[in-house]
Amino acid sequence: MATKKVSATLKIPANVPSPEEDSEQLRKAFQGWGTNEGLIISILAHRNEEQRKLIRATYAAIHGEDLLKDLDKELSSDFERAVLLWTLDSAERDAFLVNEATKRLSSNNWVIMEIASTRSSIDLFNVKQAYQARFKRSIEEDVAYHTPGDIRKLLVPLVGTFRYEGDEVNTTLAKSEAKLLHEKIAEKAYNHDDLIRIVTTRSKAQLNATLNHYNNDFGNAIDKDLETNLDDEYLKLLKATIQCLTYPEKYFEELLRMAINKTGTDEWALTRVVTTRAEVDLQRIAEEYQRRNSIPLDRAIANDVSGDYKSMLLALLGHDD
Amino acid sequence: MATKKVSATLKIPANVPSPEEDSEQLRKAFQGWGTNEGLIISILAHRNEEQRKLIRATYAAIHGEDLLKDLDKELSSDFERAVLLWTLDSAERDAFLVNEATKRLSSNNWVIMEIASTRSSIDLFNVKQAYQARFKRSIEEDVAYHTPGDIRKLLVPLVGTFRYEGDEVNTTLAKSEAKLLHEKIAEKAYNHDDLIRIVTTRSKAQLNATLNHYNNDFGNAIDKDLETNLDDEYLKLLKATIQCLTYPEKYFEELLRMAINKTGTDEWALTRVVTTRAEVDLQRIAEEYQRRNSIPLDRAIANDVSGDYKSMLLALLGHDD
Numbered sequence: 001m002a003t004k005k006v007s008a009t010l011k012i013p014a015n016v017p018s019p020e021e022d023s024e025q026l027r028k029a030f031q032g033w034g035t036n037e038g039l040i041i042s043i044l045a046h047r048n049e050e051q052r053k054l055i056r057a058t059y060a061a062i063h064g065e066d067l068l069k070d071l072d073k074e075l076s077s078d079f080e081r082a083v084l085l086w087t088l089d090s091a092e093r094d095a096f097l098v099n100e101a102t103k104r105l106s107s108n109n110w111v112i113m114e115i116a117s118t119r120s121s122i123d124l125f126n127v128k129q130a131y132q133a134r135f136k137r138s139i140e141e142d143v144a145y146h147t148p149g150d151i152r153k154l155l156v157p158l159v160g161t162f163r164y165e166g167d168e169v170n171t172t173l174a175k176s177e178a179k180l181l182h183e184k185i186a187e188k189a190y191n192h193d194d195l196i197r198i199v200t201t202r203s204k205a206q207l208n209a210t211l212n213h214y215n216n217d218f219g220n221a222i223d224k225d226l227e228t229n230l231d232d233e234y235l236k237l238l239k240a241t242i243q244c245l246t247y248p249e250k251y252f253e254e255l256l257r258m259a260i261n262k263t264g265t266d267e268w269a270l271t272r273v274v275t276t277r278a279e280v281d282l283q284r285i286a287e288e289y290q291r292r293n294s295i296p297l298d299r300a301i302a303n304d305v306s307g308d309y310k311s312m313l314l315a316l317l318g319h320d321d
Numbered sequence: 322m323a324t325k326k327v328s329a330t331l332k333i334p335a336n337v338p339s340p341e342e343d344s345e346q347l348r349k350a351f352q353g354w355g356t357n358e359g360l361i362i363s364i365l366a367h368r369n370e371e372q373r374k375l376i377r378a379t380y381a382a383i384h385g386e387d388l389l390k391d392l393d394k395e396l397s398s399d400f401e402r403a404v405l406l407w408t409l410d411s412a413e414r415d416a417f418l419v420n421e422a423t424k425r426l427s428s429n430n431w432v433i434m435e436i437a438s439t440r441s442s443i444d445l446f447n448v449k450q451a452y453q454a455r456f457k458r459s460i461e462e463d464v465a466y467h468t469p470g471d472i473r474k475l476l477v478p479l480v481g482t483f484r485y486e487g488d489e490v491n492t493t494l495a496k497s498e499a500k501l502l503h504e505k506i507a508e509k510a511y512n513h514d515d516l517i518r519i520v521t522t523r524s525k526a527q528l529n530a531t532l533n534h535y536n537n538d539f540g541n542a543i544d545k546d547l548e549t550n551l552d553d554e555y556l557k558l559l560k561a562t563i564q565c566l567t568y569p570e571k572y573f574e575e576l577l578r579m580a581i582n583k584t585g586t587d588e589w590a591l592t593r594v595v596t597t598r599a600e601v602d603l604q605r606i607a608e609e610y611q612r613r614n615s616i617p618l619d620r621a622i623a624n625d626v627s628g629d630y631k632s633m634l635l636a637l638l639g640h641d642d
Contacts, residue, residue, distance in 0.1 A: 138485040141522035160481025164459040201462035
């Protein structure tokens with residue numbers, strides 16, 4: 001197995017077959033009496049974004065069919081969702097997830113927050129373009145239309161801001177905004193305009209400096225001070241936003257822990273984290289998981305799910321088939 | 322004079338000199354006892370964005386100096402501002418104008434609103450990138466930090482939204498949002514979340530359909546209903562935002578009329594409109610101006626300003642030198 005991103009778990013074979021070969025093999029996996037799920041996993045779960053894109057284009061050119069539609073026909077339930085999400089490019093996938101999260105029956109403010117807060121600025125911009133191409137509306141109008149009250153007040157600028165990513169920090173500003181945050185939190189004005197402004201518009205480096213001042217100057221980390229009312233959906237989301245912006249591995253570790261420990265497993269969260277992070281930082285998330293739970297992430301997942309779905313997730317976590 | 326955008330006023334000679342020749346000529350214009358302003362105008366005011374970019378690059382390569390800095394040294398007052406703004410690319414120019422508008426001494430919410438509302442989505446995105454490259458902060462954080470209260474509530478999503486530009490219209494939605502707008506305006510809840518959401522996030526086509534329903538179903542155009550209190554800065558800005566989004570030529574016509582009719586002329590507004598629209602839609606704006614004021618825009622400007630500044634503006638309006 002060869003080149004991969006430092007923190008990705010995805011494993012790609014040293015000699016990757018041509019997109020034509022992969023397309024032929026996938027077609028074979030769909031033919032005959034049963035579907036060959038193992039073959040599908042052995043191909044798709046070991047190709048990077050660029051390679052999967054080429055396979056989709058080649059498959060359409062050779063077979064005159066959309067690979068995603070064929071996968072949809074052949075597969076089912078959690079395995080299907082994992083394969084489909086994974087096969088999409090990252091921008092299309094995020095656009096799909098956000099759109100789903102704005103619909104009444106699959107409404108999920110956390111997904112919107114997570115995608116807006118953990119993607120790079122240019123990746124988020126690509127999501128916006130993919131969203132418009134697919135849904136013929138802007139991500140901003142759908143998020144604004146489908147979210148209520150304070151949650152909207154937080155999510156709209158979070159999704160809207162093209163955040164600066166340089167590492168310059170204005171220390172004077174960090175001190176004054178730490179003080180401002182502390183005042184608002186002390187007043188329990190968690191939805192205050194300035195608090196939301198700071199969280200949703202400052203660069204991650206600047207926000208980090210501000211939160212360090214907060215911690216140093218007022219004796220508590222901000223997330224402790226926000227833990228006052230854990231039944232408040234807005235407050236939980238605000239706390240998670242800050243975590244996503246400053247310590248995303250920790251956020252994803254907690255999300256996985258809750259998804260796995262739930263009675264019945266939260267497969268949607270599990271699938272989302274594995275498919276969206278396998279090519280990015282799933283290795284770091286797995287390390288965080290091991291540290292906190294004293295069990296490797298892959299083993300925890302293997303204990304909790306089964307079948308082709310399990311094989312797919314473990315393949316994305318870097319297991320050989 | 323040859324090719325130009327349908328609605329641009331900029332005139333470019335049929336045979337454009339090479340960037341090397343232009344750079345040499347500009348250098349000559351700066352040398353000797355006086356500056357040759359006429360020569361500067363005859364070159365820069367007759368080159369399009371791409372050509373000016375090449376001239377800047379060539380000038381820097383040949384003379385080891387930044388053309389903008391040399392212009393800054395040689396020119397002064399309104400003429401200088403017009404030449405400098407014009408010489409920048411459109412994205413840099415808008416980034417410069419927004420930044421200036423967020424500063425205390427040159428604070429101007431209208432400039433922010435105008436740029437956020439009248440540029441195409443991708444042009445606004447390019448402004449955001451140019452802003453970050455130059456100022457090492459995001460446009461969103463500066464706008465959010467420097468604007469107060471309801472004005473911030475309007476401007477932040479206006480600047481943030483990557484608006485959809487397709488012409489699909491959802492008629493049911495247009496009807497229901499027209500009703501919602503009418504209710505909020507009847508209640509004088511001009512800063513209501515939903516009113517701001519509709520104005521700042523819907524596509525221009527959708528917003529237009531909504532405002533047509535508003536007009537048909539409730540008997541008044543929305544701008545009439547918003548004219549209740551013309552001393553309210555927020556309300557004036559909201560009304561202008563809607564105009565910029567749905568009828569920008571009219572907005573710019575009014576802006577020019579006020580700039581010209583003022584005792585003492587508002588040169589900043591005049592320069593801004595001419596330099597930012599000359600390559601886009603200044604022709605349409607001039608037609609609007611003529612229709613409303615019964616005097617051609619170029620003549621109105623010529624009556625109101627003088628000297629090199631006048632020559633520069635008229636050149637951008639399409640006069641031969």
